[in-house]
Amino acid sequence: MDSQQAERLLESAEVEIQPVVRRIADIALSNQKKVLEAFWHERVTATDMNGSTGYGLDDSGRDKLEQIYAQVFGGEAALVRPQIVSGTHAIRLGLFGALRPGNHMVFATGAPYDTLESVVGIRPAPGSLAEWGVTYTIVDLKEDGSLDIGRILEAMEPQTTVVMFQRSRGYSARPALGIETLRQAFAHIHSAKSDVRLLVDNCYGEFVENQEPTDVGADLLMGSLIKNPGGGICTTGGYVVGRKDLVDSAAACLTAPGVGREAGPTHDFLRSLYQGLYLAPHVVKQALMGSVLAANAFQRCGLTCSPSWEAPRADLILAVDLPGREELLQFCRAVQSSAPVDAFVTPEPAPMAGYANEVVMAAGTFVQGASLELSADAPLRPPYTAFLQGGLTYEHVRIALHRILQELHRL
Numbered sequence: 001m002d003s004q005q006a007e008r009l010l011e012s013a014e015v016e017i018q019p020v021v022r023r024i025a026d027i028a029l030s031n032q033k034k035v036l037e038a039f040w041h042e043r044v045t046a047t048d049m050n051g052s053t054g055y056g057l058d059d060s061g062r063d064k065l066e067q068i069y070a071q072v073f074g075g076e077a078a079l080v081r082p083q084i085v086s087g088t089h090a091i092r093l094g095l096f097g098a099l100r101p102g103n104h105m106v107f108a109t110g111a112p113y114d115t116l117e118s119v120v121g122i123r124p125a126p127g128s129l130a131e132w133g134v135t136y137t138i139v140d141l142k143e144d145g146s147l148d149i150g151r152i153l154e155a156m157e158p159q160t161t162v163v164m165f166q167r168s169r170g171y172s173a174r175p176a177l178g179i180e181t182l183r184q185a186f187a188h189i190h191s192a193k194s195d196v197r198l199l200v201d202n203c204y205g206e207f208v209e210n211q212e213p214t215d216v217g218a219d220l221l222m223g224s225l226i227k228n229p230g231g232g233i234c235t236t237g238g239y240v241v242g243r244k245d246l247v248d249s250a251a252a253c254l255t256a257p258g259v260g261r262e263a264g265p266t267h268d269f270l271r272s273l274y275q276g277l278y279l280a281p282h283v284v285k286q287a288l289m290g291s292v293l294a295a296n297a298f299q300r301c302g303l304t305c306s307p308s309w310e311a312p313r314a315d316l317i318l319a320v321d322l323p324g325r326e327e328l329l330q331f332c333r334a335v336q337s338s339a340p341v342d343a344f345v346t347p348e349p350a351p352m353a354g355y356a357n358e359v360v361m362a363a364g365t366f367v368q369g370a371s372l373e374l375s376a377d378a379p380l381r382p383p384y385t386a387f388l389q390g391g392l393t394y395e396h397v398r399i400a401l402h403r404i405l406q407e408l409h410r411l
Contacts, residue, residue: 006406023312048065054265073214079254097220097252103160105136105162161197199220200214202223214241224239237273290396332362334407358379371390
């Protein structure tokens, strides 16, 4: 495919996706209003962004930001800190806050994401939940990728304290979980065991729909600020939102028992944390529009994509099935060559902390590992699927797709 053919394909795709784009824009408008109303309610001022040093005591700007997150995400309280280094770290805080030695947990969405295996103790590692004597049951999804509610309920024991959900697909073929799917699952589980705690890994899902899992019954959400809620400008951080007692327990794990949310300096981070949240609904819209265009274009070229271009979205990730290892590497290299940073670098598979397989990552990003920026990655294992996500601007995604389409046809 030459440049003119790629351009014609994209122009045709843009026309076809317009009904989906309008739906995405309506969701973004609703979410932007929700964020602004939280800012107005908390009376944000310029001095709230000054930050703190040392212990971080009496940091009113930090405390106000956490109140805003609680309001936006429908929780009683929130922990939003630059000291949370990743989504995995945020999930670890949530799990250790909600579980105690001897408890049992159920993974309702199949095997947990690779980096959580060491947290749980599926792969032995110092400091895992297994060292606490926490046991777990993994409930596989049905063949169609839906939740198996019957088996989830059967897996719960008297000692079951947590049922854990991963909203995004991660490195799997199953679809992301939409809010309505979660609402129904939560209702079934709470009707069977009212005191069980429902935790959700919300990475890649924030602001994709009109509601968040805490709006429909989740007890705790965890996520990363270098993904959706950081709006593309947060350089680090994570959040935990939900029930106050569980947020307080997570905060005690982050700092120390008796200290909790009272300490934690914010230095110069608060301005980007506030502004990132403000920008997030719009930037998520840009990424989703780019994802829909990509799915349409790749499907026109005979590639299988999940979700398909016309399907509703529940996260940012687009899975693109490729014929083999070399095609997967070429796809990721084309994404890298379209990046604003390190476009000249050739991604190579390599071991990565927390992953069982070698991983190839195309991420020419302003913030290391920031997957709200246009990036693609994949574990080097069959089936050879590239996971494409992000895009701070729709225009960047479109330009990148023009190059990717030409590269794929050279194979």
